[in-house]
Amino acid sequence: VTANLLxxxxxxxxxxxxAARTGRILADLGxxxxxxxxxxxxxxxxxxxxxxxxxxxxxSALFAYTAAAKRSITLDLATQDGALLLEHLVRSHDVxxxxxxxxxxxxxxxDYESVRAVNDRLVYTxxxxxxxxxxxxxxxxxDLTAWAASGGLMTIGDPDRGPLAPxxxxxxxxxxxxAVAGIVLALRTARRRxxxxxxxxSLQEAVLSxxxxxxxxxxxxxxxxxxxxxxxxxASGHFPTKxxxxxxxxxxxxxxDALASWIREDLGIEEAExxxxxxSSLVRMPYRDLIDSWVxxxxxxxxxxxxxxxxxxxxxxxxxxxKPADLLHDPQLLxxxxxxxxxxxxxxxxxxxxxxxxxxxxxxxxxxxPTVGQHNDEIYLGELRLEPAxxxxxxxxxxx
Amino acid sequence: xSGDAPLxxxxxxxxxxxxAAPVACRNLAQFGAxxxxxxxxxxxxxxxxQTAGWLPPDFxxxxxxxxxxxxxxxxxxxxxxxxxxxxxxxxEVFERLLERSDVLAMNMSLDAVxxxxxxxxxxxxxxxxxxxxxxxxxxxxxxPYARFRTWGRNLAAACGVSHLIGWPxxxxxxxxxxxxxxxxxxxxxxxxxxxxxxxxxxxxxCEIDVAQYQLAxxxxxxxxxxxxxxxxxxxxxxxxxxxxAPHGLYPTRxxxxxxxxxxxxxxxxxxxxxxxxxxxxxxDDRFTTLAGRLANQDALDVELGNWTCRRTHWExxxxxxxxxxxxxxxxxxxxxxxxxxxxxxxxxxxxxxARFGAELTYGQAIVLSETSAAFEQAAxxxxxxxxxxxxxxxxxxxxxxxxxxxxxxxxDMPHPDLRLERPYLHWIAKLLPEAWxxxxxxxxxxxxxxxxxxxxxxxxxxxxx
Numbered sequence: 001v002t003a004n005l006l007x008x009x010x011x012x013x014x015x016x017x018x019a020a021r022t023g024r025i026l027a028d029l030g031x032x033x034x035x036x037x038x039x040x041x042x043x044x045x046x047x048x049x050x051x052x053x054x055x056x057x058x059x060s061a062l063f064a065y066t067a068a069a070k071r072s073i074t075l076d077l078a079t080q081d082g083a084l085l086l087e088h089l090v091r092s093h094d095v096x097x098x099x100x101x102x103x104x105x106x107x108x109x110x111d112y113e114s115v116r117a118v119n120d121r122l123v124y125t126x127x128x129x130x131x132x133x134x135x136x137x138x139x140x141x142x143d144l145t146a147w148a149a150s151g152g153l154m155t156i157g158d159p160d161r162g163p164l165a166p167x168x169x170x171x172x173x174x175x176x177x178x179a180v181a182g183i184v185l186a187l188r189t190a191r192r193r194x195x196x197x198x199x200x201x202s203l204q205e206a207v208l209s210x211x212x213x214x215x216x217x218x219x220x221x222x223x224x225x226x227x228x229x230x231x232x233x234x235a236s237g238h239f240p241t242k243x244x245x246x247x248x249x250x251x252x253x254x255x256x257d258a259l260a261s262w263i264r265e266d267l268g269i270e271e272a273e274x275x276x277x278x279x280s281s282l283v284r285m286p287y288r289d290l291i292d293s294w295v296x297x298x299x300x301x302x303x304x305x306x307x308x309x310x311x312x313x314x315x316x317x318x319x320x321x322x323k324p325a326d327l328l329h330d331p332q333l334l335x336x337x338x339x340x341x342x343x344x345x346x347x348x349x350x351x352x353x354x355x356x357x358x359x360x361x362x363x364x365x366x367x368x369x370p371t372v373g374q375h376n377d378e379i380y381l382g383e384l385r386l387e388p389a390x391x392x393x394x395x396x397x398x399x400x
Numbered sequence: 401x402s403g404d405a406p407l408x409x410x411x412x413x414x415x416x417x418x419x420a421a422p423v424a425c426r427n428l429a430q431f432g433a434x435x436x437x438x439x440x441x442x443x444x445x446x447x448x449x450q451t452a453g454w455l456p457p458d459f460x461x462x463x464x465x466x467x468x469x470x471x472x473x474x475x476x477x478x479x480x481x482x483x484x485x486x487x488x489x490x491x492e493v494f495e496r497l498l499e500r501s502d503v504l505a506m507n508m509s510l511d512a513v514x515x516x517x518x519x520x521x522x523x524x525x526x527x528x529x530x531x532x533x534x535x536x537x538x539x540x541x542x543x544p545y546a547r548f549r550t551w552g553r554n555l556a557a558a559c560g561v562s563h564l565i566g567w568p569x570x571x572x573x574x575x576x577x578x579x580x581x582x583x584x585x586x587x588x589x590x591x592x593x594x595x596x597x598x599x600x601x602x603x604x605x606c607e608i609d610v611a612q613y614q615l616a617x618x619x620x621x622x623x624x625x626x627x628x629x630x631x632x633x634x635x636x637x638x639x640x641x642x643x644x645a646p647h648g649l650y651p652t653r654x655x656x657x658x659x660x661x662x663x664x665x666x667x668x669x670x671x672x673x674x675x676x677x678x679x680x681x682x683x684d685d686r687f688t689t690l691a692g693r694l695a696n697q698d699a700l701d702v703e704l705g706n707w708t709c710r711r712t713h714w715e716x717x718x719x720x721x722x723x724x725x726x727x728x729x730x731x732x733x734x735x736x737x738x739x740x741x742x743x744x745x746x747x748x749x750x751x752x753x754a755r756f757g758a759e760l761t762y763g764q765a766i767v768l769s770e771t772s773a774a775f776e777q778a779a780x781x782x783x784x785x786x787x788x789x790x791x792x793x794x795x796x797x798x799x800x801x802x803x804x805x806x807x808x809x810x811x812d813m814p815h816p817d818l819r820l821e822r823p824y825l826h827w828i829a830k831l832l833p834e835a836w837x838x839x840x841x842x843x844x845x846x847x848x849x850x851x852x853x854x855x856x857x858x859x860x861x862x863x864x865x
Contacts, residue, residue: 167565
């Protein structure tokens, strides 16, 4: 299958949610990803929000989403046998992913030096709050602290309140994407030169890089560093409809002209098409309150989906401010077959969004979500050739 | 470029505009690929003609299409060739470039792909093993939105990201940040390198379709699954997050200064209560369990705010980190330029530029220990490498090149001896650790006098979709 571009690449994943997201992308691309969990199960399995299962258990939405198509084994790295098995695993894999500090990794032999000593062709991937070098290399972080340190929050939010951070794991997601980009680049070097290396991702830098367009350049060039709520200029930003908001951004002169015609046609306000308002978006700034009042009256006549489609018909850049739940009915996602049905233990089939990337018209494929240690036999007996008696002994000792 | 670079020997043709394809290709350029941007005078990259606050409003873009500072984020290390693809000879030159390239990457509307005859079928007929990538907002697959026009922020709204940014008692404020463009760009880089890994073995090219909309949705997949399972899909919650308390931005000393605190497990809470001035919280019945802290978040935030507001955002973060609590100062755009962590990792750099002498550029968030990214050049000036590419890659003679330039099929950097200078150059030199190159060029006033003496055609509107 063309879309399984990383077929044959073997990945070991340890740690938390950013490692989990990184492993998931590699699995989507066809790599064989083994999630190595402590015997009690990965902490990502209890990451909120949790959902009650019919059987009385709980399932983490984040875990289910990130664990698809992975195999799960358990291993207590703090034991002597655990350390030995880790060496075997490291020797037979191409990529290791970790997302913890050196302080946590060194005692269990998961730091770069230890891993490289076992397999020097390996691509070792570290994703941390601030990277593995520099004065803040030992600082811990989350999605929130990554946004905070990125310089981006000061201009997000309402003028009368403090800054707002995007939720939804949006910082973790770009950290994972940078990590995957680093991994595939390093894999090409590993193949051509037989040389492994470390991929060192800082979440601060990853988020900084996705906000270039409102970053230091705009500040240095003189853009105001203030929070302006949900409006970002005349006829620009969020506008209320019957059932929620739409985001409107008619920046090109002809896009404003199209909006002005729409205001005239629907509301009978001929003044909207006045020469005064035509041209670049800067021209309209002094008349912002007036223009916004017209746009609000216009948008209030439609649902957000109706307004979005009509705006697009008129070639005006616009998007509905969708809730994640709205996406379930999104006509585009339905038309392009944008949903996959994934088997989640104790819950059954769950729909979720497919990654929107296709190779030679083929989509990325995914697989079921594993239970804790579901693939212990397959990997320890089948691949590491452990004696069944030894495996039983390790199980009894709580190592596996 | 070092022969060890992951993409040494790979040539990428870029028909990019804005963020998605240019940033995808920047990552390829910095890791060793020869990225040749094909630029059009009629339809310049929107970031090239982005208005800078210090430019006079009547600035004539034909003098220089190099003033957009953010091009130094999207295009460092690339070459720029001026070539009009839809002219008869332009097509010929383009096809010869294609024969000598490994990848063609673009972010074009489906109509533009058809009109410029750069579809996978068109291109494969010239170079059968080409890796072809387009990144239209909604992908190439037919759907009701396939021809919709969007900017990154409209897409950020549609894909559900904007809804996640807001206070519970108010409608979402969304963001200016064009999040989906950057997600698309990263996936684009990943996809091309994966396709190269496969081509290394099979020799086959492929067609890559990147739908930014769906990829951005997949970034907030857990919120979507929550909605599928009957939750509210992580609605607007301010800076609080499910199952975590305390969690938010807390006021610190100074005007509009904040510190982020993100306690996500019981050990962190326990550690926080070890700090001088916060120990009384451990004994507070309301806060002993996570359930208690979640139920009393407002009171918790007041207690913690009372501690943070007596410190600077840096001090508060450092104290919290000293006991292992995730925290960070909320930095602004000027503070990040002087951030010791980013400086230690050499994130911001000053690189040579043909028009400005030197420009500020961002570094790479993809950090590799052995084959690190190359930082040799800031963004290319418009048409800076036209002659070099036509001579070395297309293998034309000087006479042939002159004919292409004269007929308007190709163009090179206008007024190559004209130098510009960023007005904030001296100021920023104080923030950056390395010495900013001494300015060698005329001050702006001299520049505008020289501009006035040039006879130029009427500028176009410089705005495109």
